[in-house]
Structure formats: structure tokens, C-alpha cells
Amino acid sequence: MNFALNDDHLALRQSAANFLDKEVNLSPLLRPNATVADVPYGEMGAKIAALGWNGIVIPETYGGLGLSEIELAMVLGEMGRTLAPSPFLGSLFGTWALLRMGTEEQKQRLLPSIAEGSARIALAVADSNGDAESATEAAVETGPHGAGITGLRSFAIDAAGADWLVVSATDRRSGAIGFYLLDARTEGVSIDVVPWRDPTRMVCDVRLSGAKAEAMNAAGPADWAWVRDRIVFALAAESAAGIQHVLSVTAAYAKERVAFGRPIGSYQAIKHSLADMMGQSECANVAVLYAAWALSENAKQAPLAAAMAKAYTSDAYVACANRSIQVFGAIGFTWEMPNHLYLKRAHANAQLFGNARAHRSRVIELAELAA
Numbered sequence: 001m002n003f004a005l006n007d008d009h010l011a012l013r014q015s016a017a018n019f020l021d022k023e024v025n026l027s028p029l030l031r032p033n034a035t036v037a038d039v040p041y042g043e044m045g046a047k048i049a050a051l052g053w054n055g056i057v058i059p060e061t062y063g064g065l066g067l068s069e070i071e072l073a074m075v076l077g078e079m080g081r082t083l084a085p086s087p088f089l090g091s092l093f094g095t096w097a098l099l100r101m102g103t104e105e106q107k108q109r110l111l112p113s114i115a116e117g118s119a120r121i122a123l124a125v126a127d128s129n130g131d132a133e134s135a136t137e138a139a140v141e142t143g144p145h146g147a148g149i150t151g152l153r154s155f156a157i158d159a160a161g162a163d164w165l166v167v168s169a170t171d172r173r174s175g176a177i178g179f180y181l182l183d184a185r186t187e188g189v190s191i192d193v194v195p196w197r198d199p200t201r202m203v204c205d206v207r208l209s210g211a212k213a214e215a216m217n218a219a220g221p222a223d224w225a226w227v228r229d230r231i232v233f234a235l236a237a238e239s240a241a242g243i244q245h246v247l248s249v250t251a252a253y254a255k256e257r258v259a260f261g262r263p264i265g266s267y268q269a270i271k272h273s274l275a276d277m278m279g280q281s282e283c284a285n286v287a288v289l290y291a292a293w294a295l296s297e298n299a300k301q302a303p304l305a306a307a308m309a310k311a312y313t314s315d316a317y318v319a320c321a322n323r324s325i326q327v328f329g330a331i332g333f334t335w336e337m338p339n340h341l342y343l344k345r346a347h348a349n350a351q352l353f354g355n356a357r358a359h360r361s362r363v364i365e366l367a368e369l370a371a
Contacts, residue, residue: 005070013074017081023047024082029199030336036085036193036202042161044086049117054091057099063112068296069230073237073288080238081245083341085200087120090158092234094121096227097166101179101216110164122162122184123227124153124206132168132228132353135177138208140169148188148210149180155352159184159204160191167206167213179224180213187211198348200341228353229306233291235349236309239317240284242349246317246342247277250324257329264327273323280316287312304366311359314350321346 005013028038048054056072058064079088095114098107098121113119127137138151149169159165165182182189188211196203217223251274254265264270287309294302321343325332332339350356 005074009070009074012071013078016075016078019047019051020078020082020084024084026083026085026200026338026341029341030338032335034199035195036199039085039200041085041087041202044084045088045091045120045161046117048086048088052115052117053088054095054117055115057092057095058111058115059099062107062115064115069233069292070289070296072234073292076234076237077241077288080241080345083200083242083338083345085202087122087158087161087202089234089238090122090156090162090202091120093123093157093227093231094162094164094166096230097121097123097179098164098181098216100223100226101166102181103217106181106214106216119163120158120161121164121166122156122159122204123166123231124156124159124204125166125168125179126153126155126353128152128154130155130351133224135168135170138167138169139172140178140180140213141172147180147213147215149182149208149213150188150210151208153206153208154194156191156204156206157352158202159206160193160202165189165206166216167208169213178218179216181216182208182211182213196348198341198344200345201348225303229303230295231353232310232359233288233295233306235352236284236291236306236313237288239313239346239349240281240288240309242342242345243277243281243284243313243317243320246320246324247274247281250274250277250327254327270327273327277320277323280320284309284313284316304363307359307362307366310354311356311363314356314359317346318343318350 028034052065053075055064056067060066098110114121126132127134138149138153140147140149149167153167162184165184167180167182168177169180170177188209190207192205194203194205254270255263257264291305291309294305325339328339331337
């Protein structure tokens with residue numbers, strides 16, 4: 001096991017950084033009551049698609065790049081560092097679900113267009129409480145004209161504007177939870193962007209009323225776990241990069257801001273805060289790289305690694321974003337500074353697909369199984 005990034009990894013990360021530093025502009029969000037509608041969300045998505053990033057995890061046989069989670073972590077990290085508002089993450093989640101649970105015909109039909117960016121897919125599996133393990137608020141009924149789904153799917157990232165949706169629902173007859181593919185433009189599908197704590201990300205409610213759906217392959221708990229592990233890894237990768245960025249800008253400010261004739265970074269309390277943040281940043285980066293390696297190798301410890309990364313980065317990002325605002329002082333609390341955007345992203349990522357407590361419980365469970 002070698003955690004050292006090779007030249008290709010570093011080049012990809014630098015290329016992503018150069019692009020996002022040029023293209024991302026968060027200034028429309030630095031005011032009260034700003035929402036994701038204030039930024040060119042779709043336009044950024046089109047530019048990202050032109051770079052081929054939508055095909056990173058798609059195998060070459062389906063028109064993608066066929067890269068590993070390690071390469072993906074390079075891009076996700078830069079997306080998290082810049083808070084790039086785009087539909088990249090939501091499409092990534094939907095792509096993983098299609099790769100794991102789609103039929104061969106569905107994959108042949110959709111993945112090439114997703115890889116080239118001419119179509120988008122999103123994942124809608126959570127109930128109104130944010131529980132992605134339950135499908136009680138959406139049910140499917142099979143009739144002479146195929147399957148129809150009725151109910152609510154909440155917290156669907158980037159569902160608005162998607163061409164296809166992967167939806168979980170409970171079979172009314174058997175009570176089994178299954179996964180279904182829907183054309184987002186079909187009759188009976190209503191998608192609403194909801195007010196969300198993180199204005200750099202689009203989160204939606206998907207309401208279904210007898211919407212026609214295609215059954216995907218019969219998926220068991222292991223299939224959803226495969227998808228979920230990659231989702232929580234992606235969120236952790238974003239968060240780890242967010243921690244690193246928050247540390248960097250806070251350290252720079254502590255060197256420049258003078259109080260009582262000295263840079264505030266020379267005071268012991270500030271030094272201790274920065275040292276704590278640095279430790280958290282290093283641990284977060286290691287956890288994410290370990291998870292990326294384990295997932296890319298389909299190692300048996302991959303679920304444990306993903307859960308550890310999500311649990312640790314969830315708490316660490318919130319803590320570092322809070323410390324950053326405290327070091328900045330009064331100016332850190334203003335709308336004009338981007339500090340609050342990082343704090344909001346930290347809280348949002350911490351809650352999506354299981355909070356830190358839930359993933360610590362999963363770590364304990366997995367560790368006991370491995371012992």
C-alpha cells in the first residue's frame with residue numbers, strides 16, 4: 001500500500017485546480033438570503049462535462065475514462081476546496097447507482113451520453129427524514145402497463161435538470177425495496193428545489209404520482225452498500241479538501257492581522273487553534289486517501305475505510321470552519337466573507353447520507369465483524 005500520489009495524480013489535481021480557480025465565482029452568494037439560483041449552476045456543469053469529468057468513474061467500454069477513486073479524489077478535492085456550484089456530485093451519485101444496479105441494456109443506452117455530458121442522472125433515495133436506507137415514502141405498483149411509482153423522495157442532490165433518476169421504492173405486494181430508473185420528464189414526476197443550508201448545492205424534493213419506471217436489476221443490501229460507500233467517500237473527499245482550504249486561509253489571515261502591535265498568529269491561543277486544525281486536516285486527508293485506495297482495489301476493508309473517512313471528516317470540517325470564523329473575529333461573521341459558506345457546506349456534508357454518529361456506529365459494527 002503506497003499513499004504517495006504519482007505524477008499523474010498531481011497533474012490531474014493541478015489541472016482541476018487551475019480550471020476551478022478561474023471559473024468559480026462565489027461573490028453572488030456573499031449576501032443575505034442568497035440561494036443556488038444566484039450562481040450559474042448549469043453553466044458550470046456544462047464546462048465540467050466538456051472536460052470529461054462526468055466520465056471519470058464510467059468504464060471505457062461505456063465511453064468513460066475508467067479511472068479509479070484515487071483520480072476521482074483529486075477532482076472532488078478541488079471541487080470541495082472551491083465550493084464549485086455544479087451538478088457534478090449529483091450526477092456522480094446517479095452514475096454509481098446505474099453502474100451497480102442497472103441492467104446491461106440500461107447501461108449501454110445511458111452511460112455513453114452521461115460520460116460525454118449530453119445527459120445527466122441523479123439519485124433519489126432518501127425519505128423526508130434523510131434516511132436513505134428506507135423507501136417507506138415511495139411505493140411501486142406493477143400493472144399491465146409496467147411499473148408506476150407514487151410517493152416522495154427527498155434530499156435528491158441535483159435532481160432538477162437531470163434527464164434520468166434512479167429512485168428507490170417499496171413494492172406494494174412483496175414489501176421489498178427495489179431500485180427503478182425513471183425519465184425525469186415523464187408524466188407524474190415533479191421536482192422542486194428546496195431551501196437548503198448550503199447555497200452552493202442544489203437539493204430537491206422529487207414527488208411521484210404513478211410515474212412510469214423501468215425496473216433495474218434486483219439489488220440486495222450489498223449493492224446499495226456498494227453505492228453508499230462511494231457516496232460517503234465522495235462527501236468525505238470534499239470535506240477533507242474544505243478543511244485544508246479553511247486552514248490555509250485562516251493561517252494566512254493570522255499572519256496578516258495585527259492586534260496590539262503583533263500579528264494575531266503570534267498569540268498562543270491562535271497558535272493552538274491552528275495546530276489543532278492542521279492535525280485535523282492531516283488526519284482527514286489520510287482517511288480519504290485510504291478510503292480511495294480501498295475502494296479502487298475493492299478491498300475487504302473498503303466499507304470500513306469509507307465509514308471512517310465520513311465519520312472523521314464530518315466532525316472535523318465543522319470544527320475547523322467554526323475555528324476559522326473565531327480566528328477571523330468580527331469580520332468572519334459577515335456576509336461579505338466566504339467563511340460562512342464553508343461552515344454551511346461543512347454542516348450539510350456532515351448530515352448527508354448519515355451523520356458522524358451514524359458512521360461511527362457503522363465503524364464499530366464493521367470492526368467487530370472483521371475481528
